Amino acid sequence: MTDATTSNPGRVDTSPLPALYPELAGRTVVVTGAGRGMGALFVEELARQGVNAVGGDLDGDAMAAVAEQITARLADVEGAGRVIGVGADVTDPAAHDALAATALEAFGRLDMWVNNAGVFPQADFTDISPQQLATTYSVNVNGVVYGGQTAARHFRTVGGGVIVNMASVAAVRARVTRAAYNSSKAAVKHLTTCMAVELGPDDIRVNSIAPGFIDTEMTRWVQEDAAALDRALSTVPLRRLGAPVEVFGALAFLLSDSARYVTGASIPVDGGSQHV
Ligand SMILES: NC(=O)c1ccc[n+]([C@@H]2O[C@H](COP(=O)([O-])OP(=O)(O)OC[C@H]3O[C@@H](n4cnc5c(N)ncnc54)[C@H](O)[C@@H]3O)[C@@H](O)[C@H]2O)c1
Numbered sequence: 146m147t148d149a150t151t152s153n154p155g156r157v158d159t160s161p162l163p164a165l166y167p168e169l170a171g172r173t174v175v176v177t178g179a180g181r182g183m184g185a186l187f188v189e190e191l192a193r194q195g196v197n198a199v200g201g202d203l204d205g206d207a208m209a210a211v212a213e214q215i216t217a218r219l220a221d222v223e224g225a226g227r228v229i230g231v232g233a234d235v236t237d238p239a240a241h242d243a244l245a246a247t248a249l250e251a252f253g254r255l256d257m258w259v260n261n262a263g264v265f266p267q268a269d270f271t272d273i274s275p276q277q278l279a280t281t282y283s284v285n286v287n288g289v290v291y292g293g294q295t296a297a298r299h300f301r302t303v304g305g306g307v308i309v310n311m312a313s314v315a316a317v318r319a320r321v322t323r324a325a326y327n328s329s330k331a332a333v334k335h336l337t338t339c340m341a342v343e344l345g346p347d348d349i350r351v352n353s354i355a356p357g358f359i360d361t362e363m364t365r366w367v368q369e370d371a372a373a374l375d376r377a378l379s380t381v382p383l384r385r386l387g388a389p390v391e392v393f394g395a396l397a398f399l400l401s402d403s404a405r406y407v408t409g410a411s412i413p414v415d416g417g418s419q420h421v
Contacts, residue, residue: 155368155378155386157360162394166401170195170224173252174400175244177235177292178262180207182361183311186389187259187396189215192226194397197252201244202262205232227252235262235288241295254303257400258296260289260310260333265363270324278325285329289336293351297344305348309399310337312353314415330355334411341409350408352399357415359387382417 174191178184180202188198192215202208212230219225229251233240248255264284266277289310300306313330315323337353344351358364358377364386367377378384395412398404413419 153368154371154374155358155360156384157386157388159360159388159390162390162397164394164397166194166397166403168402169397169400170226171197172256173197173199173248173254174257174259175199175201175248175255175292175296176259176261177201177233177241177244177288178203179230180204180211182363183356183359183389183392184259184261185211185215187261187393188212188228189218190390190393190397191400192219192228193222195224195226196257197226197248198228199244199248199251200228200230201233201235201240202230203232203234205230208232235260235292236283238291238294241292245295245299249299255296255299255306257307258292258309259396259400260292260308262288263311263313263363265323265326267322268325269322273325281325281329282332285326286332286336289333293336293340297340297347297349300344300349301347306350307400307404308340308344308349308351309396310340310351310353312337312355312411314355314357314413314419316355316411317419337411338409345408350399350404352404352407352409353411354392354395354399355411355413355415355419356392357381357387357413357418359389359392359414361389380418380421381415382421385416387414387416 179200208230212228312333315327316330316334340351
């Protein structure tokens with residue numbers, strides 16, 4: 146435990162995780178929704194381990210800027226991978242094909258795919274609008290299907306690959322005012338199992354990660370509202386928010402050869418909140 150856990154209201158521990166997977170160096174990953182939050186951190190930490198990365202985000206300007214910042218921060222890291230950031234709307238199947246094409250053109254190979262983009266709408270159940278429902282499912286569910294399809298089609302041509310989908314503790318816990326989000330993440334969890342079963346014979350592994358409250362823009366409102374933070378932490382046995390780097394620990398494992406016999410799994414990174 147570091148000072149970081151006591152110097153901020155959510156007691157977020159952002160200290161680096163020691164897990165290293167040298168076999169990942171030289172491989173290529175696509176990460177969607179990487180213009181900020183966990184996706185941006187995933188790209189940076191994978192590049193730090195020598196992975197070449199293509200990040201795609203609805204906000205293409207933010208994505209390009211993040212790629213530039215990561216490249217600058219890793220300039221002195223020996224063996225760091227290269228990072229490319231482009232605009233990509235995950236609700237458009239063609240955008241996924243373009244991400245794959247960018248990776249293949251720039252790096253000559255594509256080994257790993259992270260369906261990370263997501264939206265987190267809030268509304269009382271009776272107030273969920275058709276538009277809100279459509280957007281939520283379109284990004285959180287359809288985006289995972291389309292990304293998985295593009296990745297799987299390519300992985301089939303090269304003898305295998307790895308897909309990781311971002312689900313949520315919300316897939317198994319019914320948090321109020323989040324019915325659209327909760328149900329979309331339940332779909333991601335089950336989709337992951339379906340994809341793993343169907344793609345396994347092609348040596349394509351598919352797993353999901355189920356984060357709890359992680360300190361990103363998506364959960365900034367929790368940090369900014371003391372009562373909301375108290376309520377949130379009361380559902381977390383470890384009594385603190387998670388850091389994106391702690392989710393990266395699970396992601397790196399799932400992408401690595403250490404997980405070569407792991408498929409169809411959902412790894413919670415939630416401080417135990419799935420049980421409360
Ligand atoms: N933060 C948490 O506590 C938490 C908990 C559980 C699960 N998750 C999931 O983890 C993933 C990342 O979350 P985060 O906290 O980093 O979120 P975030 O809101 O900080 O970042 C999400 C990114 O996705 C992008 N995005 C949104 N719609 C898109 C689209 N149509 N196409 C491409 N990109 C799009 C956004 O522009 C943004 O850059 C999401 O799937 C989220 O649901 C987050």
